[in-house]
Amino acid sequence: MILYKNKLLSTVLGVVEIRGEDEFKISPLEGSYIPQEGDLVIGVVEEINPTYVYLDIKAPYKGILQASEILGRPMNPSRDVLSEYVSVGDVYLARVERFDLLRDPLLTIRKEKGLGRITEGVLVEVNPTRIPRIIGRKNSMLEVLTTETGCDIIVATNGRILIRKCPTPDHEEILIRAIRVIESQPYLKGLTDKIKEYIAIEKVKRGLIIGSSQT
Amino acid sequence: MGVHKPNIKLITEDGVRIDGRRPDQLRPVKMEVGLLKNADGSAYVEYGNTKILAAVYGPRDPGAKHMVLPNRAVLRCRYHMAPFSTHERKSPAPSRREIELSKVIREALEPAVLVENFPRTVIDIFIEVLNADGGTRTAGVTAASLALADAGIPMRDLVAGVAVGKVQGVLILDENEQEDMYGEADMPVAMMPSYREITLLQLNGVLTEEEFNRALEMAMEGIMKIYSIQKEALKKKYAEIEEA
Amino acid sequence: MSMTPTNLPIIPKIRKNAILTLLTKGSRIDERSFDEHRIINAEVNVIPNANGSALVRLGHTKILTGVKAEIGTPFPDTPDEGNLIVNAEFLPHASPVFEPGPPDERAVELARIIDRSLRDVRAIDLNKLVIIPSKKVWNIFIDIYVIDYDGNMIDASSIAALIALMNTRIPLVSIDQSTNEIIIQKDSYQPVPLSKKVVTATLAKITDENTGSRYYLTDPSLEEEIISDTLITIAYSEDGLLTGIQKSGISSIPREDIPKILELTRKLAMKYFDRVKEISSTLLSG
Numbered sequence: 228m229i230l231y232k233n234k235l236l237s238t239v240l241g242v243v244e245i246r247g248e249d250e251f252k253i254s255p256l257e258g259s260y261i262p263q264e265g266d267l268v269i270g271v272v273e274e275i276n277p278t279y280v281y282l283d284i285k286a287p288y289k290g291i292l293q294a295s296e297i298l299g300r301p302m303n304p305s306r307d308v309l310s311e312y313v314s315v316g317d318v319y320l321a322r323v324e325r326f327d328l329l330r331d332p333l334l335t336i337r338k339e340k341g342l343g344r345i346t347e348g349v350l351v352e353v354n355p356t357r358i359p360r361i362i363g364r365k366n367s368m369l370e371v372l373t374t375e376t377g378c379d380i381i382v383a384t385n386g387r388i389l390i391r392k393c394p395t396p397d398h399e400e401i402l403i404r405a406i407r408v409i410e411s412q413p414y415l416k417g418l419t420d421k422i423k424e425y426i427a428i429e430k431v432k433r434g435l436i437i438g439s440s441q442t
Numbered sequence: 443m444g445v446h447k448p449n450i451k452l453i454t455e456d457g458v459r460i461d462g463r464r465p466d467q468l469r470p471v472k473m474e475v476g477l478l479k480n481a482d483g484s485a486y487v488e489y490g491n492t493k494i495l496a497a498v499y500g501p502r503d504p505g506a507k508h509m510v511l512p513n514r515a516v517l518r519c520r521y522h523m524a525p526f527s528t529h530e531r532k533s534p535a536p537s538r539r540e541i542e543l544s545k546v547i548r549e550a551l552e553p554a555v556l557v558e559n560f561p562r563t564v565i566d567i568f569i570e571v572l573n574a575d576g577g578t579r580t581a582g583v584t585a586a587s588l589a590l591a592d593a594g595i596p597m598r599d600l601v602a603g604v605a606v607g608k609v610q611g612v613l614i615l616d617e618n619e620q621e622d623m624y625g626e627a628d629m630p631v632a633m634m635p636s637y638r639e640i641t642l643l644q645l646n647g648v649l650t651e652e653e654f655n656r657a658l659e660m661a662m663e664g665i666m667k668i669y670s671i672q673k674e675a676l677k678k679k680y681a682e683i684e685e686a
Numbered sequence: 687m688s689m690t691p692t693n694l695p696i697i698p699k700i701r702k703n704a705i706l707t708l709l710t711k712g713s714r715i716d717e718r719s720f721d722e723h724r725i726i727n728a729e730v731n732v733i734p735n736a737n738g739s740a741l742v743r744l745g746h747t748k749i750l751t752g753v754k755a756e757i758g759t760p761f762p763d764t765p766d767e768g769n770l771i772v773n774a775e776f777l778p779h780a781s782p783v784f785e786p787g788p789p790d791e792r793a794v795e796l797a798r799i800i801d802r803s804l805r806d807v808r809a810i811d812l813n814k815l816v817i818i819p820s821k822k823v824w825n826i827f828i829d830i831y832v833i834d835y836d837g838n839m840i841d842a843s844s845i846a847a848l849i850a851l852m853n854t855r856i857p858l859v860s861i862d863q864s865t866n867e868i869i870i871q872k873d874s875y876q877p878v879p880l881s882k883k884v885v886t887a888t889l890a891k892i893t894d895e896n897t898g899s900r901y902y903l904t905d906p907s908l909e910e911e912i913i914s915d916t917l918i919t920i921a922y923s924e925d926g927l928l929t930g931i932q933k934s935g936i937s938s939i940p941r942e943d944i945p946k947i948l949e950l951t952r953k954l955a956m957k958y959f960d961r962v963k964e965i966s967s968t969l970l971s972g
Contacts, residue, residue, distance in 0.1 A: 234636075236598070238596035239591070239597075240591050240594065257482075257592060258595070259501060259593075288563070356594065511690065511692055516690040516692060517689070518689045519687065519689075520687040520688070538797070538798065541791050541794045542791065542795045542798050545688040546795075547688075548688045548690070549933070549935060552936035553938040627806075633941075638942070639939065639941070641933075641938045641939075643918070643932075644931055644932050645920075645932075646802050647806045649927070649928045650927060650928070
């Protein structure tokens, strides 16, 4: 936002939420992902260098994963050949450890449980600006998605969603469709309830539950 | 500019132009945003028969490391006319005019984009003239600005542009190809309207200082109209959103 | 494709601050006032093989302009006119940041600015350059060579083009009635039909980020150009008509600054004309 002659001008196309007399928020409708320290990201290996790899994290900056992170121990340059441990196209769940705009973001997969190479599941790409809506206030939307579809999912801040496990392929399909609905109408009022309804209707269509939508 | 005119009267004594417009009237303007799937941002703009397609990619990782700046994004801008866009087929190779206009348009957008937000990246802006009937660079800047907004790239303001011409001594707004070719002056102007800051200003032809001042005022009025159409076009893309 | 320049010469911060401090006190680093131009010197007919030539120095900026007149065919939509073609090149000699190769966008822009300033006001009477109507005309090529870049190439080039044109001689020709051959007469010349004199006047806009003050400096030197955020060029004919405008640079110009810009550029252009007149009379008497 820019303050100019007593007017506040938004720098992006977005939706304005007025929350009180002095408080309002602008939610951008478009934009690329700009990494921030602490973000959970899903990256795809793009380039392998002798002591680190570059990951595509859907940002104008490539994520760096150092060899020591991949090997789990300090790298021995005379013995270790990184390309034997990682290939282009490998997918990793990682945290942004450091990013200061002067250098590319540094990623880690060791500092907490659950991070590391992703070997199975379905990857869904979404517009990064929609991620907050897919999570929802206090995880409300995320809960609806997981509870109503029974799927196990991880939502990364950089616009990638990993669907790890679903009860049936039908449930998976419904989940993906629900995500697309949220993506196309993120600022609709009462979206969380609408999505709950949507999922129920889709389940009925596929014979996964019987009868009309249950709320 | 100043080509020998066959005996066409470009404007009558009552101030009616060859296409029936009054001197201070814009052509019908049409704008559409987000029509391309792959581009990060896109826009299609018509000023009468001048048709422009603009696309934006970025901010993105540049290919080569030497093409970046450490503290801001680099803008790359290409203004190009399709071979079928002009009366006589134009060779696809960049002409000197396209080289100059690519620079002039890039410099018209630079002040508006918050490039400091994305150091060491590149923002690509592509402007293609699909049909040329005068005012291609101002329609081009207008379209590019919409495409940048569509891509979610933070900007100080939109940039809106229009040209003012002079035929038979009369200043006219948004001249078409004929009026430009046979007229005495052509002054393209683009601005960030909320700040009253001029980002593109050129003159081909001859004006007195007094005519220049009047022409600038006329351009600014036209620009305010274009600006509100731009904002409408952006809103229209999200028309289904009821409330936040 | 046009790209934000990534190879501009760098000015050390303390130098930039020194320049800004001087500006707030109303002076410039080379002690000029805000509306003065640097010293202009010119030599003409320096290139014997050209029909006209001039070497102009504006401060340390040096421009060599050569004019060639060649017999050619008219363009189909202007059968009764000769042609004017303007080209500009930045020699790699001129600056550590100029690279050899095809003209870059700034050279193309420069040539087109000079071209438009002359063409649109019909400074050269192109219809006096016809040899055989609809068949043979004189083509006037103005080639602008930047050989040393110390700021404000545009005005220096415009002055060089003007002086070169003022000293260009085109051979007189006669037509053999029986064969329709064009015979170029030896040692008989006519001057280029220059009916109006035109120059460009350029200002550099410098913004002090700390105070928000904006300064418009006439005939910027290289350092002033580097720390400026935009240049504004207005071409004037001697009778005060605006024959061209070009804003170039990555910043914007507030609408409210326009009257000041008009005044500064007009006065600068008139000063250039005065100096060109001085130079011409010196050359005539010399």
